[in-house]
Amino acid sequence: MSFDECYIKSVMRTIPDWPEPGVMFRDITPLFKDPKALRMIADSFIQRYIDTEVTHIASIDARGFLFGSIMAYQLNIPLVLVRKKGKLPGKTIHREYALEYGTAAVEMQVDAVSKGDKVLIFDDLIATGGTILAASTIIKELGAEVYEAAALIDLPDLKGSELIQQAGIPVYTLLAYE
Ligand code: PRP
Numbered sequence: 081m082s083f084d085e086c087y088i089k090s091v092m093r094t095i096p097d098w099p100e101p102g103v104m105f106r107d108i109t110p111l112f113k114d115p116k117a118l119r120m121i122a123d124s125f126i127q128r129y130i131d132t133e134v135t136h137i138a139s140i141d142a143r144g145f146l147f148g149s150i151m152a153y154q155l156n157i158p159l160v161l162v163r164k165k166g167k168l169p170g171k172t173i174h175r176e177y178a179l180e181y182g183t184a185a186v187e188m189q190v191d192a193v194s195k196g197d198k199v200l201i202f203d204d205l206i207a208t209g210g211t212i213l214a215a216s217t218i219i220k221e222l223g224a225e226v227y228e229a230a231a232l233i234d235l236p237d238l239k240g241s242e243l244i245q246q247a248g249i250p251v252y253t254l255l256a257y258e
């Protein structure tokens with residue numbers, strides 16, 4: 081099934097002024113009620129990464145998990161978790177990043193990836209890019225390489241994908257909302 085951007089956008093839902101005034105929230109939940117949409121998205125990502133050197137999927141808490149686990153299963157490679165700080169047991173490493181107001185932090189278990197691994201970071205959406213950049217910092221500090229950052233949706237006006245590419249990380253997305 082080839083990727084049909086218009087179809088996916090027709091299934092997606094936009095909620096204005098949520099969670100705060102001025103935000104156009106791009107809601108992915110309807111995609112998971114539509115097997116055709118979900119399969120189209122998964123197939124497109126699998127085609128891109130099937131015959132590559134990617135060794136691990138690092139998916140981001142929480143919406144990134146929904147796509148990341150499908151990808152890891154289909155590509156038959158390990159899935160590692162990038163979680164909001166305070167959710168993972170054992171020895172962890174965290175990095176903070178800026179939000180519009182204040183800061184947030186993501187963390188990984190220190191044995192999640194290591195030298196020689198080529199890690200694909202996977203999330204649902206790129207806005208300011210802060211989450212993916214913090215995840216990539218951790219992955220590099222653990223000695224692994226970031227192969228690419230992939231997400232279903234890019235919000236190019238927020239320049240996050242540009243920032244990630246400026247940091248030397250290729251970015252791949254399937255949809256953009258200007
Ligand atoms: C959203 C989204 C990305 C991140 C993108 O997650 O799922 O992970 O924001 O924003 P950024 O590019 O500005 O960093 P959120 O933190 O809302 O968490 P959730 O997945 O638990 O809803």
Ligand code: ADE
Nearest residue numbers: 103104105106107205207
């Ligand atoms: N995360 C950050 N910005 C978002 C938006 N506009 N819609 C959905 N998730 C988001």
